[in-house]
Amino acid sequence: MEIFYSKDIDGDICRLDTDESTHCIKVLRHRTGDDISVIDGTGNLMKCRLVSDSPKKAEARILETVHGWGRHPYRLHLAVSPTKNNDRYEWFAEKACEIGVDTIIPIISEHSERRIFKTGRIAKILVSAAKQSLKGAVPEILEPVTVRDFILSNEITSGPDSGIRPLKLIAYCFEDGSHPRISIKEALNGACRPDGQDSDLLQDICIMIGPEGDFSQEEARLAYGEGFIPVHLGTSRLRTETAAVTAAEAVYFHYM
Amino acid sequence: MEIFYSKDIDGDICRLDTDESTHCIKVLRHRTGDDISVIDGTGNLMKCRLVSDSPKKAEARILETVHGWGRHPYRLHLAVSPTKNNDRYEWFAEKACEIGVDTIIPIISEHSERRIFKTGRIAKILVSAAKQSLKGAVPEILEPVTVRDFILSNEITSGPDSGIRPLKLIAYCFEDGSHPRISIKEALNGACRPDGQDSDLLQDICIMIGPEGDFSQEEARLAYGEGFIPVHLGTSRLRTETAAVTAAEAVYFHYM
Numbered sequence: 001m002e003i004f005y006s007k008d009i010d011g012d013i014c015r016l017d018t019d020e021s022t023h024c025i026k027v028l029r030h031r032t033g034d035d036i037s038v039i040d041g042t043g044n045l046m047k048c049r050l051v052s053d054s055p056k057k058a059e060a061r062i063l064e065t066v067h068g069w070g071r072h073p074y075r076l077h078l079a080v081s082p083t084k085n086n087d088r089y090e091w092f093a094e095k096a097c098e099i100g101v102d103t104i105i106p107i108i109s110e111h112s113e114r115r116i117f118k119t120g121r122i123a124k125i126l127v128s129a130a131k132q133s134l135k136g137a138v139p140e141i142l143e144p145v146t147v148r149d150f151i152l153s154n155e156i157t158s159g160p161d162s163g164i165r166p167l168k169l170i171a172y173c174f175e176d177g178s179h180p181r182i183s184i185k186e187a188l189n190g191a192c193r194p195d196g197q198d199s200d201l202l203q204d205i206c207i208m209i210g211p212e213g214d215f216s217q218e219e220a221r222l223a224y225g226e227g228f229i230p231v232h233l234g235t236s237r238l239r240t241e242t243a244a245v246t247a248a249e250a251v252y253f254h255y256m
Numbered sequence: 257m258e259i260f261y262s263k264d265i266d267g268d269i270c271r272l273d274t275d276e277s278t279h280c281i282k283v284l285r286h287r288t289g290d291d292i293s294v295i296d297g298t299g300n301l302m303k304c305r306l307v308s309d310s311p312k313k314a315e316a317r318i319l320e321t322v323h324g325w326g327r328h329p330y331r332l333h334l335a336v337s338p339t340k341n342n343d344r345y346e347w348f349a350e351k352a353c354e355i356g357v358d359t360i361i362p363i364i365s366e367h368s369e370r371r372i373f374k375t376g377r378i379a380k381i382l383v384s385a386a387k388q389s390l391k392g393a394v395p396e397i398l399e400p401v402t403v404r405d406f407i408l409s410n411e412i413t414s415g416p417d418s419g420i421r422p423l424k425l426i427a428y429c430f431e432d433g434s435h436p437r438i439s440i441k442e443a444l445n446g447a448c449r450p451d452g453q454d455s456d457l458l459q460d461i462c463i464m465i466g467p468e469g470d471f472s473q474e475e476a477r478l479a480y481g482e483g484f485i486p487v488h489l490g491t492s493r494l495r496t497e498t499a500a501v502t503a504a505e506a507v508y509f510h511y512m
Contacts, residue, residue: 072491091347098498134493185512234512236328237390242354249505256441256490
């Protein structure tokens, strides 16, 4: 099933940008009258019929809209420190999208080697991954923030879109006597009911994953102070990007 | 913690090959008398003291051996069809090793585009990943076999190393009335007790993951006939390599 992406929707007409038009008209050779499927990136799948097969600006009439297409029954926000190698972060973003994630926030830790991070390529990868994994919603990649600013900001961590208190977790490798860690599985079992999902009230879950050198003690303490629960991801030592995907999988399996 | 790898063990002496010797002596500048940690790839960590700092063939005396170092409480065999793009399979192998896997078997399906598959690079990646994720055992990558031969072979699927009946699962995308699918989570919950692990009796779990076009109906039926249980990996549509990692994560979380 070939999915196209468009944010240019005007009444019952949706326009494909140059790349999508080229792919639709030149590569796949669709012609006026053909039916195509388009996602708007906010969760909707639009079943459309081509009314213009211009290879630069194809247009289609929306016949039917499916809301919450391919959505997952939770809202997951992954705050992950950049990896030394960009490919690893891009890989994590693609996989997290396939599994299910809503927001990715690059967080710069005191221990981060990479302090400058470009989100442009990640945004493109997320669109492709959403189309490929049949999801109407394209996860959002936010601009990098420091761990401190992220913890203190209420934008994500207060769970803006749900009335339910968000679950805030921080994957931390070191034991802190005053804040004993539990497994991410226990944390999810204790806080989120996988059954009885109310589509209007999704649980927000925010998980922080640190850099190779892990968060600093100060960053961890600041997170605890703001209500983040320290969790471990099991006995395996995981790279940053593997830890981030493992966190997404933990939530995916919790709601399976 | 820097880990070296050696299969050349002679009594209480272990020898590093040229690559490992260069890394140990030239890159990390270790000298005779230094203590180093070496894995033998079969599950042992050897705490050693360098007795020769030859940059081509370093030698160390074994002071102490830790058995089952970084082992997981199960034996996982992932039979995964090659991906079109080798990088994706290499990535899966690295991640599966970090999470925990014992054997990777490239299985060629009737629907496989790639029918020739080289395992050399994967074997190297598995050694690096085992060292990086602090595991004494390096997962084994077997030579490719056809799906049919794999299903009919008893080598892996009969669980040679354990007295427990192996759990055999096949991730299949299509519903077959006569063989309704359950989630991989249900299959594991029903078959494997995560508690009371007996280190001498680990549960063998074998999971088959098909190519992009999935297994053929004939391959699926053959698997059912040989005791493979059809499972799904949840509602997300996952690429082959993502499905394979998700299967490894399912087992990892089951035993967490």
